[in-house]
Amino acid sequence: MTMLDAVSQPEAPRRRLAALSWRRLVRSPNLLIGLTVIFLVVVSAVFARQIAPYDPIDQQFTAQLLAPSAAHLFGTDEFGRDILSRCIYGTRVALAVGVLADGIALVLGVLFGVVSGYVGGRVDGAIMRLMDVMLAFPYLLLAMIVVAILGPSLTNAMIAIGIVYMPRFARLVRGAVLAIREEDFVEAARAMGTGVVRILARHVLPNVMSPIIVMATLTVGFSIVETAGLSFLGLGASPPTPEWGSMLATGRSYMLTAPWIATFPGLAILVTVIGFNLVGDGLRDLLDPRLRGRGF
Amino acid sequence: MLKYIGRRLVELVPVLIGVSVLVFLGMHLIPGDPAQRLLGDKGTEADLIRMRHQLGLDQPVYVQYVRFLAGAAVGDFGISIRTRQSAIWEVGQAMPVTLQLSLAALLFSIVAGLAVGIFAARHPRSLADSTAMMGVLIGVSMPVFWTGILLLLVFGGMLGWLPLGSLVDEGMRWRRITGMPVVDGVLTGNWALARSGLAHLVLPAVALGATSMAAIARMSRSTMLEVLGVEYVRTARAKGVVERRVINHHALRNALLPVVTLIGLELGLLLSGAVLTETIFALPGLGRLAITSVLALDYPVVQAVVLIAAAIFVLANLIVDVLYAYLDPRIRYT
Numbered sequence: 305m306t307m308l309d310a311v312s313q314p315e316a317p318r319r320r321l322a323a324l325s326w327r328r329l330v331r332s333p334n335l336l337i338g339l340t341v342i343f344l345v346v347v348s349a350v351f352a353r354q355i356a357p358y359d360p361i362d363q364q365f366t367a368q369l370l371a372p373s374a375a376h377l378f379g380t381d382e383f384g385r386d387i388l389s390r391c392i393y394g395t396r397v398a399l400a401v402g403v404l405a406d407g408i409a410l411v412l413g414v415l416f417g418v419v420s421g422y423v424g425g426r427v428d429g430a431i432m433r434l435m436d437v438m439l440a441f442p443y444l445l446l447a448m449i450v451v452a453i454l455g456p457s458l459t460n461a462m463i464a465i466g467i468v469y470m471p472r473f474a475r476l477v478r479g480a481v482l483a484i485r486e487e488d489f490v491e492a493a494r495a496m497g498t499g500v501v502r503i504l505a506r507h508v509l510p511n512v513m514s515p516i517i518v519m520a521t522l523t524v525g526f527s528i529v530e531t532a533g534l535s536f537l538g539l540g541a542s543p544p545t546p547e548w549g550s551m552l553a554t555g556r557s558y559m560l561t562a563p564w565i566a567t568f569p570g571l572a573i574l575v576t577v578i579g580f581n582l583v584g585d586g587l588r589d590l591l592d593p594r595l596r597g598r599g600f
Numbered sequence: 601m602l603k604y605i606g607r608r609l610v611e612l613v614p615v616l617i618g619v620s621v622l623v624f625l626g627m628h629l630i631p632g633d634p635a636q637r638l639l640g641d642k643g644t645e646a647d648l649i650r651m652r653h654q655l656g657l658d659q660p661v662y663v664q665y666v667r668f669l670a671g672a673a674v675g676d677f678g679i680s681i682r683t684r685q686s687a688i689w690e691v692g693q694a695m696p697v698t699l700q701l702s703l704a705a706l707l708f709s710i711v712a713g714l715a716v717g718i719f720a721a722r723h724p725r726s727l728a729d730s731t732a733m734m735g736v737l738i739g740v741s742m743p744v745f746w747t748g749i750l751l752l753l754v755f756g757g758m759l760g761w762l763p764l765g766s767l768v769d770e771g772m773r774w775r776r777i778t779g780m781p782v783v784d785g786v787l788t789g790n791w792a793l794a795r796s797g798l799a800h801l802v803l804p805a806v807a808l809g810a811t812s813m814a815a816i817a818r819m820s821r822s823t824m825l826e827v828l829g830v831e832y833v834r835t836a837r838a839k840g841v842v843e844r845r846v847i848n849h850h851a852l853r854n855a856l857l858p859v860v861t862l863i864g865l866e867l868g869l870l871l872s873g874a875v876l877t878e879t880i881f882a883l884p885g886l887g888r889l890a891i892t893s894v895l896a897l898d899y900p901v902v903q904a905v906v907l908i909a910a911a912i913f914v915l916a917n918l919i920v921d922v923l924y925a926y927l928d929p930r931i932r933y934t
Contacts, residue, residue, distance in 0.1 A: 433614065433615070433618060434618070436615050436618070437615055437618030437619050437621075437622055438622070439868070440615055440616075440618075440619055440868075440910040440913050440914050441619055441622060441623070441906065441910055442868070442871040442872050442875075442890075442906065442909045442910070442913070443868075443869075443872050444871075444872035444873075444875050444876070445871075445872065445875070445890055445894070445902075445905070445906055445909070446622075446626075448875075448890070448891060448894045449623070449626040449627065449630070449894060449902070450626070452630045452894050452895070453626065453629045453630050453631070455631075525741065529741075529743045532743060532745075533743060533744075533745060533876055536745050536876065536879075537875070537876070537879065537891060549743075549745075552743075552745060552746060552749065555749070556749055556880065559749060559752060559753050559757065560753070560757045563753050563757075566746070566749050566753075567750070567753075570742075570743065570746035570749065570750070573743055573746065574738065574741055574742055574743075574746070577741040577742075577743075578737060578738065578741045581737060581740060581741050582737070
């Protein structure tokens with residue numbers, strides 16, 4: 305650590321991140337419930353093979369459209385596939401989708417936001433106008449066009465959702481960078497001849513991490529919902545992938561005769577998203593109490 | 601204020617031009633030849649060349665864009681590749697359906713969201729508050745397409761209280777004035793139409809508005825709690841002002857400010873939600889038109905839908921900013 309790091313860095317943001325101690329986590333019941341839900345989803349994804357009672361794509365034509373019972377706790381679909389097993393394997397797809405789409409949005413958004421906020425001037429103007437345009441674009445239509453360009457697949461749906469969420473990160477990060485850019489410790493680093501990349505990486509980014517972490521956590525949940533929406537429209541996962549959105553789309557046709565087909569995948573989405581929302585809200589309360597209860 | 605509105609309107613132009621560039625390039629990057637799609641397997645090479653010429657696809661991309669922009673400026677978005685009708689006519693047919701749905705969803709989300717939020721704020725940390733906030737958490741986390749399916753299943757299928765999708769009862773015809781069956785029913789005194797339209801509107805509007813409702817409830821609870829603790833509210837109470845007046849006259853107006861911003865943002869989400877809601881409830885609105893057109897490479901219609909939706913979104917946000925000044929006299933725009 306240089307002297308500059310030791311002396312001039314503001315203590316508050318560092319302290320806020322350090323505040324995420326186990327004791328604080330335990331004292332926030334919502335955060336704890338959210339973390340437990342996410343833990344269970346991760347366990348389901350990792351140990352899907354061990355937990356799922358049946359093969360998720362195995363078709364049993366003697367067991368079509370069976371109502372929930374001891375043999376099939378969530379019932380079976382029109383191909384006789386076990387819905388519980390498909391929901392459990394669906395956690396793998398959901399987590400991969402949520403994390404990767406979020407990751408794309410995060411990396412691109414932080415990159416644009418930092419450059420826009422730090423460089424300023426015309427670069428800032430150009431990037432922010434692009435973000436305004438993307439935000440004015442109906443997001444699902446933007447995602448549909450991106451998927452149509454790349455071709456309908458789960459990977460492309462993830463990329464599309466990542467692109468759609470990118471401007472929100474960019475705006476958030478730009479705002480935070482603008483606020484921090486004129487701080488004394490950044491000025492001091494600049495005066496000492498520290499390079500731009502080093503200033504951004506060592507002094508600016510660590511101090512805007514709190515809102516980024518909160519938004520990234522909340523966006524995982526939103527990404528899962530939006531990608532399921534694209535799959536529901538036939539633009540995401542293709543059969544027989546056990547993906548919750550496409551399971552819901554199939555279930556819609558059997559809504560009155562076999563409602564369990566659509567009910568359980570929807571419940572799986574709901575529980576997972578609640579988990580990420582609880583963690584996001586809990587982290588926001590810990591890291592930035594001024595925003596308590598507000599939501600982005 | 602007028603100067604401010606004028607300046608903001610001018611600032612909207614580059615954003616809308618940006619949206620037009622994005623949608624134009626996006627649609628042209630989608631693999632596939634619209635002329636080939638239109639002709640199917642029947643066309644010869646000569647037919648294909650003629651069709652491409654007719655659609656202007658044989659021109660350089662920038663010429664096509666300039667033509668598109670010049671047309672769009674006067675409301676001419678070209679001819680639908682799918683139906684051979686004017687693209688703006690297609691949008692005009694679908695727009696009232698989405699407008700009626702979005703307005704009903706917005707009304708539901710504002711009324712129910714504020715009611716839940718204010719109720720919860722007036723009874724903080726009570727059982728009712730906890731239940732309301734749990735409902736809100738579920739509301740913001742529920743995918744709109746699942747909410748729609750569940751509502752259809754319970755209220756349409758199991759209880760049979762409300763119809764299963766579509767705009768009005770089957771076979772019902774009416775004289776189109778606005779294209780919105782509920783409004784047209786009222787305007788023409790055709791109460792059977794208005795009743796049918798309303799019955800068909802309830803479930804999709806609730807499905808579409810549920811997420812916004814939850815977000816508004818959460819925000820209004822939070823801002824009401826803040827406002828109810830400030831000095832002027834305590835003073836009003838100390839003066840003996842009745843609670844209803846304290847809430848409506850002193851607290852609500854100030855608590856509404858952040859909620860108004862949220863409503864502006866939620867407006868932008870409604871069209872995206874409408875794509876899914878209209879698919880589930882079989883409503884012939886803009887959302888369904890958009891997905892059908894994207895899949896059919898019907899770029900004149902997609903461009904028209906996106907540009908009109910973006911214009912509505914940016915205008916709605918301008919209205920929200922102007923509402924700010926009305927709600928908070930401290931804010932004055934120049």
